[in-house]
Amino acid sequence: MPDRLDSYRAKRDPGRTPEPFGPAEEGVRALDAPRLFVVQKHAARRLHWDFRLELGGTLRSWAVPKGPSADPADKRMAVEVEDHPVEYAGFEGLIPAGNYGAGAVIVWDRGAWRPVGDPYEGLARGKLVFQLSGYKLHGEWTLVRTRMAQGGKQQWLLLKHRGDAWAGPGRPFAEESVLSGRLLEELAAGEGRAERAVREAERLGAPRRALSRGDARLMRAEPRGAPFDGEGWLFEVKYDGYRLLARREGARATLLTLRGEDATALYPEIARPLETLPVDAIVDGEVVVLGPDGRPDLDALEARSRLARPADVARAAIERPATYFVFDLLALGGLDVRALPLAERKRLLADLVPRLGAVRYADHVEARGEDLQREVRARGLAGVVAKRADAPYRAGRSSAWLDIPVERSDGHAAATHDASPPVPRAARPARPAREVKVTNGEKVWFPADGITKADVVAYYRAIAPFMLPYLKDRPLVLTRYPDGIDGKSFFQKDAPRWRPEWMRTVRIRSEDAGRDLDHFLVDDADGLAWIANLGTIPLHVWSSRAGALERPDWCVVDLDPKEAPFEHVVRIARAVRALCEELGLPSYPKTTGQKGLHVLVPLGGQLTHAQSRTLGELLARAVEAELPEIATTARALPARGERVYLDYLQNGYGKTIAAPYAVRPRPGAPVSTPLRWSEVTARLDSSRFTIRGALGRARRLRSDPLLPVLSGKPDLMAALERLRVRMAASGAGRARKSAREGRTTR
Ligand code: MN
Numbered sequence: 001m002p003d004r005l006d007s008y009r010a011k012r013d014p015g016r017t018p019e020p021f022g023p024a025e026e027g028v029r030a031l032d033a034p035r036l037f038v039v040q041k042h043a044a045r046r047l048h049w050d051f052r053l054e055l056g057g058t059l060r061s062w063a064v065p066k067g068p069s070a071d072p073a074d075k076r077m078a079v080e081v082e083d084h085p086v087e088y089a090g091f092e093g094l095i096p097a098g099n100y101g102a103g104a105v106i107v108w109d110r111g112a113w114r115p116v117g118d119p120y121e122g123l124a125r126g127k128l129v130f131q132l133s134g135y136k137l138h139g140e141w142t143l144v145r146t147r148m149a150q151g152g153k154q155q156w157l158l159l160k161h162r163g164d165a166w167a168g169p170g171r172p173f174a175e176e177s178v179l180s181g182r183l184l185e186e187l188a189a190g191e192g193r194a195e196r197a198v199r200e201a202e203r204l205g206a207p208r209r210a211l212s213r214g215d216a217r218l219m220r221a222e223p224r225g226a227p228f229d230g231e232g233w234l235f236e237v238k239y240d241g242y243r244l245l246a247r248r249e250g251a252r253a254t255l256l257t258l259r260g261e262d263a264t265a266l267y268p269e270i271a272r273p274l275e276t277l278p279v280d281a282i283v284d285g286e287v288v289v290l291g292p293d294g295r296p297d298l299d300a301l302e303a304r305s306r307l308a309r310p311a312d313v314a315r316a317a318i319e320r321p322a323t324y325f326v327f328d329l330l331a332l333g334g335l336d337v338r339a340l341p342l343a344e345r346k347r348l349l350a351d352l353v354p355r356l357g358a359v360r361y362a363d364h365v366e367a368r369g370e371d372l373q374r375e376v377r378a379r380g381l382a383g384v385v386a387k388r389a390d391a392p393y394r395a396g397r398s399s400a401w402l403d404i405p406v407e408r409s410d411g412h413a414a415a416t417h418d419a420s421p422p423v424p425r426a427a428r429p430a431r432p433a434r435e436v437k438v439t440n441g442e443k444v445w446f447p448a449d450g451i452t453k454a455d456v457v458a459y460y461r462a463i464a465p466f467m468l469p470y471l472k473d474r475p476l477v478l479t480r481y482p483d484g485i486d487g488k489s490f491f492q493k494d495a496p497r498w499r500p501e502w503m504r505t506v507r508i509r510s511e512d513a514g515r516d517l518d519h520f521l522v523d524d525a526d527g528l529a530w531i532a533n534l535g536t537i538p539l540h541v542w543s544s545r546a547g548a549l550e551r552p553d554w555c556v557v558d559l560d561p562k563e564a565p566f567e568h569v570v571r572i573a574r575a576v577r578a579l580c581e582e583l584g585l586p587s588y589p590k591t592t593g594q595k596g597l598h599v600l601v602p603l604g605g606q607l608t609h610a611q612s613r614t615l616g617e618l619l620a621r622a623v624e625a626e627l628p629e630i631a632t633t634a635r636a637l638p639a640r641g642e643r644v645y646l647d648y649l650q651n652g653y654g655k656t657i658a659a660p661y662a663v664r665p666r667p668g669a670p671v672s673t674p675l676r677w678s679e680v681t682a683r684l685d686s687s688r689f690t691i692r693g694a695l696g697r698a699r700r701l702r703s704d705p706l707l708p709v710l711s712g713k714p715d716l717m718a719a720l721e722r723l724r725v726r727m728a729a730s731g732a733g734r735a736r737k738s739a740r741e742g743r744t745t746r
Pocket of ligand 1: 042044048050063102
């Protein structure tokens with residue numbers, strides 16, 4: 001009976017190549033079940049990426065000469081090649097000279113794929129749509145068969161779909177293996193960072209000594225109550241999982257639990273990368289199963305660990321893979337490194353284990369434990385482990401490691417587990433080799449003005465010192481215009497997975513999306529430039545900050561004129577200001593960059609979003625009552641008539657306004673510009689505030705007139721009381737009447 005692997009086997013000699021030969025087994029699977037995918041980077045005669053999808057007991061395979069691209073504009077040629085055995089997905093190594101496909105192979109990415117529709121039908125029809133969930137590749141993709149063939153081989157195109165968070169221009173994928181962390185070139189050369197780390201350990205004086213099982217016992221943390229900062233301390237994130245000691249010896253991996261039980265068979269997806277490490281080692285870390293929100297899911301880990309049948313384990317390893325966060329090193333290349341200071345051990349460890357994949361290096365921050373604790377709390381993680389940077393690795397409990405759990409809101413500490421740890425992106429030290437390149441900078445984004453993408457990116461970089469105070473710690477919503485203001489645009493809240501490590505994010509539950517979204521936080525000019533280079537024109541910001549998302553810093557009344565004359569906007573803005581003064585509240589205006597004005601009142605985190613909205617509504621209704629002929633709070637367009645709409649509904653959890661200094665996607669490239677009240681007069685022409693003049697203006701003004709909104713903390717109780725009295729005395733009746741009219745006017 002012909003086998004789908006006949007062609008594969010015919011090309012290879014099992015005595016001469018380390019590649020697997022495996023049987024083709026036809027398992028019974030639901031058509032849309034998640035299945036294994038792998039991408040191998042292969043330095044054969046010509047470099048290519050082998051894209052392989054498990055289906056019907058084999059890996060369907062395509063050779064992609066240029067590799068996958070996250071840019072939907074890139075159509076990557078994919079030549080159909082012979083099916084490979086499923087075990088091939090774990091193959092990384094050198095195919096010796098003289099063999100078919102001789103050269104180095106690394107596992108460039110790996111994970112689960114899920115067909116959209118019937119995959120057999122899709123393949124037969126020549127259009128296969130599928131979802132990928134790997135370490136590098138995500139989201140929806142398509143393989144489309146072309147009419148062309150090459151040497152009898154069918155040609156396809158591999159395409160990334162538009163419109164998900166993983167689609168974007170450029171080639172931002174990391175190039176190293178998700179198994180061993182090695183670059184293809186390192187594997188081909190037989191020499192890389194790991195081998196150099198062994199020599200470095202030798203230079204540091206680590207003795208050559210084999211560690212027995214008894215020697216290799218785990219170091220434990222002591223409990224400690226409060227977070228702290230301290231020079232000479234390293235702070236790691238602690239995750240809910242199981243502590244595991246892993247030994248790699250002669251291309252065999254063993255995983256041992258805290259109690260010394262062998263857990264190797266439970267987590268094949270962790271054992272395999274350890275086997276592919278180029279040198280022997282003993283490492284210490286925590287195994288977790290990450291939930292869809294990116295947080296460790298202890299229940300899922302427990303369920304995983306109860307599986308006994310190898311077939312169930314193999315399935316789970318694809319559908320819910322575990323991740324082993326490695327935070328310490330006991331032995332390396334036959335050397336006992338336990339006596340080296342922790343900081344040195346981690347440096348060696350960072351050269352040994354990958355940053356991406358099922359086995360990952362767990363990073364740390366130096367000295368700034370309180371910042372990390374705040375970050376960990378905001379992300380809903382278990383806590384922080386503080387470790388003395390100069391401490392050796394010693395079995396048993398030690399005060400050189402301190403376990404600092406996050407306080408829960410009920411005042412109890414989270415359950416104390418053993419030290420665990422990936423450092424979230426947010427807490428990674430912000431100094432990596434950064435490079436923010438402008439891609440397609442010559443693209444004209446504002447055709448009437450000749451303003452290019454490069455101009456916009458350069459503007460954001462230059463305005464950063466003025467803009468960043470308003471962005472700090474605030475979740476952002478981007479509006480991307482990849483082809484400029486006349487092209488298509490889309491909102492983006494969720495930061496793509498392929499963002500650079502130094503881009504900070506905050507994870508926020510989205511009820512609309514039904515899942516958690518990682519929102520960008522921008523700390524510096526590089527981050528701002530990187531965001532602009534995504535094709536972002538306007539940036540919108542939350543009124544509240546990560547760590548205090550429930551507490552807005554300002555209340556905004558948005559004056560939206562539509563067809564009303566701008567002088568009416570000015571009159572209403574001044575009325576809002578006068579009312580605020582009467583109530584003892586500061587207020588600050590800015591142009592929206594569209595046709596209207598924003599008036600912001602500082603709250604100093606004293607109100608909830610709902611209370612802020614009530615304050616906005618009371619202000620708006622009071623002014624509406626005062627200027628009923630030109631002002632309205634009626635939302636429906638017909639009810640507004642020619643009046644200016646006072647919108648207080650932009651106050652609320654997750655609501656945003658255009659950030660100060662943000663560019664708006666309108667001809668002239670207007671910029672939302674902070675104003676002094678003395679400028680808010682009938683002569684104000686907000687269209688003058690554009691990308692061309694914004695930087696000069698910001699520099700000329702001695703101080704930013706809007707900046708006090710970030711620090712103001714007025715007496716809101718007194719203000720609300722005055723407002724209540726005022727409305728009860730006179731305005732309320734009128735306000736209610738006009739609101740009623742507003743609602744019923746057609
Ligand atoms: Mn190949």
